[in-house]
Amino acid sequence: MDWLWVLLVAVRVLSPSPDDRWAVHLAALDDVREQAFASADASLLRDVYVEASAARRADARLIAAYARRGGRVVGAELRVLDCRVVREGRHRVRLEVVDQLGPARARWDDGTSTALPRDRPTRRAVTLVRAPGQDARWRIAGTRPAQDAG
Secondary structure, eight states: OHHHHHHHHHHHHHHHHHHHHHHHHHHHHHHHHHHOOOOHHHGGGGGGGGGGGGHHHHHOOOOHHHHHTEOOOOOOOEEEEEEEEEEOOEEEEEEEEEEOOOOOHHHHHSOEEEEEOHHHHEEEEEEEEOOOOOOOOOOEEEEEEGGGGG
């Protein structure tokens, strides 16, 4: 039966922790967000945020502002440096996340690009909710500085 303990340890080591699982969800949502910025297509944000999200509106405004000036943002990848589950329910989860924006650039219609200011690691409270209906995917309902999260 010694092999059973080896198997149990291997499964535990190879299985993602709940925190890692949520970091993977955040990374998948951020991939779509990054595509929205790179393609200047704010409609893609519907798969990232709930409809009434302030963050969705802010991202859409920023995408539109760059597009009006003939640009789009590339490399706007949020790197999750740390992720911890604060509260988890069946349809809602609250995370404490430390993330940092990658080296983003504004790419202009004339072929030039401009490096955007570098970001520092930021600690946030992120709330995800499971979307109702057939797709039942997780979306970002809100973010705020972690010190405001109780």
